[in-house]
Amino acid sequence: MTKKKNNPPLWTRREAILKTSAMLGGAALIGQSLMLTGCERQQTAAPVAEDPRDGLFSDADLELLDEIAETIFPETDTPGAKVAGVGPFIALMVTDTYSPAEQAVFKEGLATIDRECQQAYGRIFVELSPAERLAIAERLDRERFDAGEANHYFRMLKELTVLGFFTSETAYKQILDYVETPGRYDGCRDLSPDVRMHAGHGSSPLRT
């Protein structure tokens, strides 16, 4: 038994999930009812959307998700969220893993973002310049940060962006230190600037 966090193996296995929850912003990963007992969900059947287009989101929504994700994690010297396929991933996760209540918060949040953009700039999010998008995203991130652990829609967006980005093929191959079969363990290596961030098998907290 050994606990899982982002990369390293180190915590005891069960520890992992809750620890990870804490890391993913202080509460359970939204949509993952990991803390159980007495909080069974109401919905009877889950929509499953291998293709997010079959789910809750329109093409315009998907475009918006892509652009928000790219604003949170844009291309720099390394690829950004759009190239990593984060927009469709967010749609899939909201569709397949969120409760109806969480889905409603999320969907309403997307509408709120465009409303705020209209108020501030007279245009919707995807019509803004990169600098304008960043200003909006910074404001919303501050808002969700100050809101603490509440299910703020921007926390959902950010959490799924971070998760979708760092568990993407793009990140594994171009950003993280991921070797399918390391073959050895070195517990005391120099952290020089060219050393990439360690990627667990799955970097997802569910290390199995």
Add this chain to the structure above:
Amino acid sequence: MATETYDAIVVGSGISGGWAAKELTEKGLDVLLLERGKNVEHIKDYVNARKAPWEYPHRGFRTYAMEEAYPVLKRDYPLNEKNLDWWASDRDSPYTEIKRFDWYRGYQVGGRSLLWGRHSYRLGDLDFEANARDGVAVDWPIRYADIAPWYSHVERYAGIAGSVEGMPQYPDGEFMPPIPLNCAEELVAKRVRGEFDGKRRIVHARVANITRPLPGRAPCQYRNACWLGCPYGASFSSQSSTLPAAMATNRLTLKPWSIVTELVYDKDKQRVSGVRVLDAVTETTTEYNSKIVFVCASALNSTWLLMRSATDVWPEGLGSSSGQLGRNLMDHHFRVGASGRIDDPAVNDKYYYGRRPTGFYIPRYRNVERQDRDYLRGFGYQGGAHREGWTRAVRELGVGGEFKDEMTRPGDWQIGATAFGEMLPNPDNRITIDASRTDKWGLPVLAVDCAIGENERLMRIDMMNDMVETFEAAGVKDVSPFEREYAPGMGIHEMGTARMGRDPKSSVLNGWNQVWDAPNVFVTDGACMTSSACQNPSLTYMALTARAADFAVNELKRRNL
């Protein structure tokens, strides 16, 4: 059609059943190994072992549909997208929870040996003498000296990586080189050792992951994907270790999809003559005969099988004459400990390479030299240190390119540990048959009634505070305790319900794991445990199984069975 006859039948192919099959076939017996679930062939059936992490549509997380289908499994980490196929279906195999009890099962060839955490610790005389010393339950019928050679036997074959520590309460064994600690763990370990006079000690976890080759098995490749099936056979499972040995004898017959519905008891001979098997797919019934039967179906399932057997003689089943069958259910209580941050020039510019399948262990130190706490027994810790990764990006304030680039760099060193505590045997913690419900195959289900008691609650206070104290003494910064809800079963260390003892009036099994009421039946999995100790128990099942198999074969030779 004539009934097939074997020398021995083994029920269950997990850690205990795999060992029974290996030992009995190697000693010349023709063995029928019955597994209730599907076959899983070594390497060939490890379908996700080489799958890239990004290839899972939900990246390993659970969906709504999965939660619907697995109302028990979803209570903790086992419900996930990566190896769900190896966790038993809650719908097909329901049970009744008089109190909440989390029962996470693995119904396939290899059982939970494909899923276990692989920590492998010996019990010592501190543990085997505990019940007698404390006047709790009944005395173990064995002492450390009885089992020590068998621990060595199984350690050598299974391959346990670990360090020799020379602590009496933490008996040493036959180890391969340990899986290394990283430099942050080494730093804290050195300080802890100094601060607590060597009594509290952070040591390499002892795990069934080999670090030197064994026949047919390559050493650990540091992929940390054991639970997908190890294609190198580096992680111990029935598939990688015991079943190949049994098959090599040409004396093993393995039948998956075979649910043993009862042991067939012969009143005149006062022996079991064989087993009745329900084919899980075709639902046809077959009987097989044998001289001896090893029941290794996992603690609750083994006892459930005894409860269904010989009911014409004992209404509550084979082994119930003591009144103890089904009682004294135990687990390890855990989910309490502490974590903190390491900020030290010795390690701030250090990192690691490779994915270890484990971390560190802190052997029990409470109530060791004398009973001096307000609770009985003790606990150990499992933990590890690592540098925080990208998940911190959610918690922290920030968006945009600079923030992203910062989040692609390793974060601070973190260290944490979770305690695993001993749970006292209590006759009121028990399983019974719930005749009002049946499973998919028409068997009346088990009802579980189990809770931790005052001793465990008192112990949990130390389990939390001690870890804070230990980390702070070692200079760990921002140490914070945690305690999360624990329900029995979550430890996935079910033990007891058919305990070993010295007297047929107060125990189900004798000192050789024989059912007092049917000496050709051996129960050698977790069901047999007389107390739980605080160490992960699987190694003890391996050793008890090998010991019982040796005894059984000798008894057969002497025509005593």
